[in-house]
Amino acid sequence: xxxxxxxxxxxxxKRGQDVALRCDPISxxxxxxxYQQALGQGPEFLTYFQNEAQLDKSGLPSDRFFAERPEGSVxxxxxxxxxxxxxxxxxxxxxLLGEGNEKLFFGSGTQLSVL
Amino acid sequence: xxxxxxxxxxxxxxxxxxVLLRCNYSSSVPPYLFWYVQYPNQGLQLLLxxxxxxxxxxxxxxxxxxxxxxxxSFHLTKPxxxxxxxxxxFCSVTxxxxxxxxxxxxxxxxxxxx
Numbered sequence: 190x191x192x193x194x195x196x197x198x199x200x201x202x203k204r205g206q207d208v209a210l211r212c213d214p215i216s217x218x219x220x221x222x223x224y225q226q227a228l229g230q231g232p233e234f235l236t237y238f239q240n241e242a243q244l245d246k247s248g249l250p251s252d253r254f255f256a257e258r259p260e261g262s263v264x265x266x267x268x269x270x271x272x273x274x275x276x277x278x279x280x281x282x283x284x285l286l287g288e289g290n291e292k293l294f295f296g297s298g299t300q301l302s303v304l
Numbered sequence: 305x306x307x308x309x310x311x312x313x314x315x316x317x318x319x320x321x322x323v324l325l326r327c328n329y330s331s332s333v334p335p336y337l338f339w340y341v342q343y344p345n346q347g348l349q350l351l352l353x354x355x356x357x358x359x360x361x362x363x364x365x366x367x368x369x370x371x372x373x374x375x376x377s378f379h380l381t382k383p384x385x386x387x388x389x390x391x392x393x394f395c396s397v398t399x400x401x402x403x404x405x406x407x408x409x410x411x412x413x414x415x416x417x418x
Contacts (some may be wrong), residue, residue: 193347220404229313231394231408232348245405280347280352289398290355293406295347 191215195281195296202271202303210266210299212281216253218294219288221264224280226298232280238264239287250275271303306331306397310409318417321365323382325412327395330376333390337378338406339369343391353392354378355400365389390416 194213202208205212205255214221220239224249232250240261248252249256257265278300284295311326329335336355340348352363361370365388369380378395395409 222404222406225378226410229410231308231396231410234405234407236404237405239403244403252368264308282348282403287404289400289404289405292338292350292353295340295341295349297345297347 193281193283193294193296195299198300200301201290202301204271204273204303206271207267208271209291210268210279210300210301212266212278212296214262214264214281214283215294216262216274218283218285219261221258221265222282222283222284222293225250225277225284226280228277235266237287240259268301271301273303276301276303278295284302306335306399306407308395308396308397308407308409310412312412313410314413314415314416316417317385319387320384323380323385323389323414324358325380325393325395325414327369327378327380327409328376329378329395331399334400337369337371338396338398339363339367339378339380339394340394340396340408341391341413342394348394350381376403385414385416387418390410390414 200265212295237245243276253269281296284291307330338353339351354371
């Protein structure tokens with residue numbers, strides 16, 4: 190596609206519900222990243238995929254957070270038993286190879302509100 | 305390990321005035337440095353980046369930044385602010401070598417006053 194696409198754009202969940210956030214990266218991009226952006230903060234790294242392999246999940250806040258990219262393209266970030274502290278904007282980014290000097294292409298994010 | 309500090313969460317300038325957004329980094333190895341801009345309800349877009357070579361880098365929309373190793377700084381400037389520059393700006397660092405694990409600063413919101 191022309192850019193990184195994320196859906197839904199907004200998600201309201203009741204505390205305790207499970208949610209799934211989708212990211213469709215730019216076609217052909219090997220690397221995919223998920224970030225969490227709290228209000229007034231910069232994006233915080235959650236996890237990184239190279240093709241279908243999840244190479245780094247050190248930023249996932251708890252075992253309630255799970256990400257997958259089974260065919261090396263679309264990725265889903267799942268949050269189980271949502272808590273109020275999970276409220277944030279979740280950003281997805283992709284890059285061609287994942288090398289340090291490359292630019293990241295970001296989606297518009299999913300704004301998650303947990304009530 | 306790497307980190308980024310952005311001084312000033314909010315900066316206000318008059319239209320036509322100089323824009324200066326400050327960024328200092330900490331890195332154990334030579335860094336790659338980036339500035340991204342985020343307009344309301346949009347994703348981050350790359351403004352400019354420093355990887356190697358010339359320390360003064362020019363980006364889109366008239367912005368530029370200078371890598372100063374001795375000061376561990378990568379400040380963003382624009383000679384004359386335009387109303388359309390109002391946005392949030394994020395400085396970020398990646399370590400050379402390894403994969404693209406990017407650390408972002410907390411952001412600076414730029415307000416342009418007519």
